[in-house]
Structure formats: C-alpha cells, structure tokens
Amino acid sequence: MRITLRLWRQSSPAEQGGFVEYVREEVRPDLSFLEMLDELNQDLERAGREPVAFEHDCREGICGSCSLMINGRPHGPGAGTTTCQLYMRSFADGERITVEPFRSRAFPLIKDLVVDRSAFDRILQSGGYISVGTGQAPEANTVPVPHSVAEEAFDAAHCIGCGACVATCINSSAVLFVGAKVGHLGLLPQGKIEQDLRVLRMVRAMDREGYGACSFTRACEAVCPKNISVEVISVLNRAYWRARAKEFLGWIKPVR
Amino acid sequence: MTERTRLSTVGLKILMGVTGLFLVGYISLHMLGNWQIFLPAVYINQYAYLLKSVPLLLWTVRLLLLASFVVHVSCAVRLAQIRRLARPVPYDQHKPNGASWESRSMLLTGIGLGLFVLFHLYHFTWHLPPFSAFDGFTAHLKETSRSVPDVHRMMVEGLRNPWVAAAYLLGMGCLFFHIRHGIDGIFSTLGLVNRRSFPWERWLAHALGWVFFLGFSAIPVAIVLGWVR
Numbered sequence: 462m463r464i465t466l467r468l469w470r471q472s473s474p475a476e477q478g479g480f481v482e483y484v485r486e487e488v489r490p491d492l493s494f495l496e497m498l499d500e501l502n503q504d505l506e507r508a509g510r511e512p513v514a515f516e517h518d519c520r521e522g523i524c525g526s527c528s529l530m531i532n533g534r535p536h537g538p539g540a541g542t543t544t545c546q547l548y549m550r551s552f553a554d555g556e557r558i559t560v561e562p563f564r565s566r567a568f569p570l571i572k573d574l575v576v577d578r579s580a581f582d583r584i585l586q587s588g589g590y591i592s593v594g595t596g597q598a599p600e601a602n603t604v605p606v607p608h609s610v611a612e613e614a615f616d617a618a619h620c621i622g623c624g625a626c627v628a629t630c631i632n633s634s635a636v637l638f639v640g641a642k643v644g645h646l647g648l649l650p651q652g653k654i655e656q657d658l659r660v661l662r663m664v665r666a667m668d669r670e671g672y673g674a675c676s677f678t679r680a681c682e683a684v685c686p687k688n689i690s691v692e693v694i695s696v697l698n699r700a701y702w703r704a705r706a707k708e709f710l711g712w713i714k715p716v717r
Numbered sequence: 718m719t720e721r722t723r724l725s726t727v728g729l730k731i732l733m734g735v736t737g738l739f740l741v742g743y744i745s746l747h748m749l750g751n752w753q754i755f756l757p758a759v760y761i762n763q764y765a766y767l768l769k770s771v772p773l774l775l776w777t778v779r780l781l782l783l784a785s786f787v788v789h790v791s792c793a794v795r796l797a798q799i800r801r802l803a804r805p806v807p808y809d810q811h812k813p814n815g816a817s818w819e820s821r822s823m824l825l826t827g828i829g830l831g832l833f834v835l836f837h838l839y840h841f842t843w844h845l846p847p848f849s850a851f852d853g854f855t856a857h858l859k860e861t862s863r864s865v866p867d868v869h870r871m872m873v874e875g876l877r878n879p880w881v882a883a884a885y886l887l888g889m890g891c892l893f894f895h896i897r898h899g900i901d902g903i904f905s906t907l908g909l910v911n912r913r914s915f916p917w918e919r920w921l922a923h924a925l926g927w928v929f930f931l932g933f934s935a936i937p938v939a940i941v942l943g944w945v946r
Contacts, residue, residue, distance in 0.1 A: 470763070490771065519849035530811075532810060533812035534812050534814055535812050535814075559809060559810050561810070564806050564807065566802060566805055580766075592872055621812055629814045631800070632796075632803060633800070634803075664725050664727055668725050671799075671802060671803055672804040674726035674727070674796050674799060675726075675727075676820055676821075676902065677898075677901060678813075678821060679815055679820070680816040683814045683815030684815075692909065692915070695908045695910040695911065696908065698727055698731070698905065698907065699908025699909075700907055701728075702727070705725075
C-alpha cells in the first residue's frame with residue numbers, strides 16, 4: 462500500500478517545528494506503525510538525513526513508552542491499543558496520515574515526536590506508592606482480599622502511564638491517570654492506610670505540573686489503550702473531597 | 718494551580734458542581750411556578766404575590782442565587798484559564814474521540830445562558846426600556862385590597878413578540894445542552910459514577926435536559942401561537 466506521512470519535525474524545543482511529508486510506497490499492511498516508521502528512518506539514514514525521533518520500548522503494548530497523536534487520536538484508530546500494536550492494515554491505501562506529538566504543557570517536547578512525560582513520574586513519586594517493606598512474596602491468603610475488589614484494583618492497575626488521556630483531553634487533564642493509581646492502591650489493604658495522604662499529595666502534584674481539570678467528556682476512556690474506566694475519576698474525586706474535609710477540619714495533619 | 722489559589726482543580730470542579738446543583742434546583746421550582754401560566758390568570762398572579770409578600774425568603778433565595786452564580790462563573794473563568802495554559806501549542810488535528818458536543822462546549826453554552834439570564838432579568842424583573850410598560854400591568858385579587866402586578870399579562874405581552882420568544886428559545890437551547898452535560902458532570906465530580914450506575918445517571922441527565930428544555934420552551938411557544946392569552 463501507498464501512504465503519505467505528515468510528520469511533525471522539530472529538532473529541539475527551541476527551534477521552530479513544522480510538518481514534513483514523506484510518501485511511502487509498498488508499505489506492507491502487516492507492518493506495525495512503529496515498524497513502518499523504522500523503515501522510513503532506515504531510508505532517511507541511508508540518504509544521509511536525520512531520522513525521525515519517536516519513543517518506543519517493549520513493542521507489545523505494556524510499557525507505555527510509545528505515544529503519537531495519529532490523525533487526531535492518541536495511539537491512532539485502534540480501540541484499546543497502543544501505537545506499537547497498531548498495524549498498517551488499519552489505514553486505507555493512499556491515506557494521508559498526520560502524526561503529531563502529545564501536546565500539553567506538562568509534556569514538553571524534546572524532539573520531533575518525543576515528549577517528556579516525567580511529570581507523571583513526579584506525580585507517582587508524590588504518593589503513588591505504599592510505605593511498607595514488602596520483602597519476600599507473602600503467602601497469598603495471609604491478607605484476604607475479596608475477589609471483586611482484587612479485580613477492580615487490577616482493572617485500575619492496567620494503566621501503563623502512556624499519557625493518551627492527557628493528550629486527548631480538551632483540558633489536558635491527568636485525572637484518569639491519577640484516578641487509576643489512587644483507585645488501584647486505595648482499594649487494597651496495604652494501600653488503604655495511606656489513602657488520604659496519597660490523594661492530597663497526588664492531586665497537588667498534578668496541579669503543580671499544570672494539568673487542567675476534568676470536564677467529564679470521557680474522551681480519555683475512549684482512547685485509553687488499557688480501557689481504564691472513567692469510574693476511577695469518581696474514585697479520585699470521592700477520595701479527594703473526603704481527605705480534604707478531614708484536613709480542613711484538622712482530623713489529619715495538613716499535607717504540603 | 719495551587720500557587721495562586723488554595724483551591725485545587727478538583728476543588729474548583731466540586732464548587733462548580735455544588736453551585737450548579739443549587740441553580741438546577743432553583744430552575745426546577747421556577748419551571749413548576751411558570752406552568753401556572755396555563756391556568757387562569759389569577760393563579761400565577763396570586764403565586765407571584767405570595768413570593769413577593771415574604772421579603773425575607775425572597776431575598777434569601779435571591780442572594781443565594783447571586784452567590785452561586787458568582788462562584789459558578791468565577792470558577793469557570795479560572796478553569797478556562799487553566800485549560801488555556803495547559804496546552805500552549807494546539808494540535809493540527811484533534812478529533813473529539815467520543816466526547817459529546819455539549820461536553821466540549823460548556824463554556825459556550827454557559828456564556829449563552831449567562832447572557833440569557835441578564836436579558837431575562839432586564840425583560841421581566843427590571844422592566845427597563847423598551848419593556849417599561851410592564852410596570853403598569855396590575856390586577857386585583859379578591860384577598861387583597863391593593864392591586865398587584867399582573868404577571869400573567871406581563872408574560873403574555875412580553876413573549877408575544879416572535880423575536881423575544883426566539884431569544885428565549887435560544888436561551889433554553891443553551892440550557893438544554895448545559896444541563897445535559899452539567900448533571901452528568903456533577904455525578905462524576907462528586908464521585909458518584911461507577912460502571913453500573915453510569916447508564917442511569919446519563920439517562921437522568923439527558924431526561925432532565927429535555928424536561929427543562931420542553932418545560933420552559935412550551936411557554937413562549939404557546940404564547941406566540943396564541944394558545945395562552
């Protein structure tokens with residue numbers, strides 16, 4: 462198949478960026494989107510030109526490294542898939558494909574299609590953990606967890622932190638990501654203990670990074686490669702106002 | 718952001734939701750009161766007199782409404798500001814990706830609604846020109862010795878002009894979309910959404926949108942068509 466790629470090229474944050482078009486002939490439909498970009502880069506390198514920078518790691522849809530806004534949708538047209546699991550057969554022969562980096566103040570551009578998503582790491586560092594030494598794996602039934610709770614926590618734990626939710630949100634809000642972490646940790650006995658502290662710290666860290674608020678458009682859920690449900694946003698909001706009320710009333714120590 | 722205000726983005730949304738809920742509660746009562754226009758004139762005139770005759774209640778409600786409105790609008794301004802700052806470089810292509818039109822247009826429908834409310838107050842509360850004639854409309858109730866404002870006549874004369882009626886319908890169009898998504902959002906903001914409750918919550922939000930839209934719009938339509946005189 463033949464496709465026309467319209468890629469965002471920008472050599473550094475300081476330089477002016479712009480779209481560059483590449484016509485690709487004889488693209489095999491069973492190539493993944495990233496393999497197609499690999500082939501483009503090989504050709505660019507052979508011609509002595511600068512290859513296109515894009516992020517990738519596991520290429521099996523579990524690491525959250527790949528990003529890309531493809532034709533106005535993060536991770537492209539697939540449902541519940543990351544860019545690395547997107548195949549060229551998802552596009553029509555002769556299609557013009559626009560590829561942009563994720564755009565948000567919290568995700569500053571590094572080069573071409575690569576953005577810095579360490580804002581997510583800083584949010585996790587603020588409270589996305591449990592403060593107990595876990596040691597060796599304990600006997601599985603020492604701490605009983607109802608199956609439905611374990612399932613719910615696991616659904617939230619699917620989040621790979623790719624940032625697609627932020628990328629598509631009209632407000633660049635990160636609440637689906639933060640909600641997934643708060644939901645996952647807060648449901649389980651080990652994480653429940655620190656939930657108030659965690660929620661206050663994570664929401665404040667999120668605001669410091671400059672993400673917007675939630676308008677509940679549900680676009681995040683629609684593009685999430687791991688199908689995280691917007692119910693985690695409710696989990697976050699509920700946990701936040703409870704913790705905030707306790708803090709306000711002086712029932713817990715104020716959180717920075 | 719927390720540097721400039723002590724309110725978090727989640728806190729701002731909760732304030733939006735709570736004040737929005739109060740405003741929705743008010744318009745529910747307002748709509749029920751308005752429906753008395755379909756009864757003989759004495760009903761709505763008596764009702765209006767009743768409301769005006771308890772100044773403490775009237776002014777409590779008015780001040781609460783004004784406070785809710787101010788908080789709602791100032792949170793909206795702050796949130797719009799945060800939104801603009803959050804994405805300095807726009808996308809070349811950005812699909813809605815499942816986001817409904819009303820959910821992406823709350824600011825637009827909100828501004829429309831705010832302008833409508835100003836017009837509505839100008840029209841029916843302040844009676845400023847060219848609506849000054851409404852001040853002279855009086856009626857007699859058999860329970861009172863003094864004459865009372867003829868609200869029935871004011872509504873009929875005030876909405877008979879098709880342009881005014883059209884402005885009201887436009888305002889109600891804004892209300893329809895704003896409520897449809899607003900109620901949906903309140904459930905999420907207050908943390909009441911889960912996969913099982915979401916369908917009925919959305920159904921309720923959409924149903925209430927239609928109830929308010931049709932319930933309010935029926936009045937100018939009936940008056941323009943001459944069904945209410």
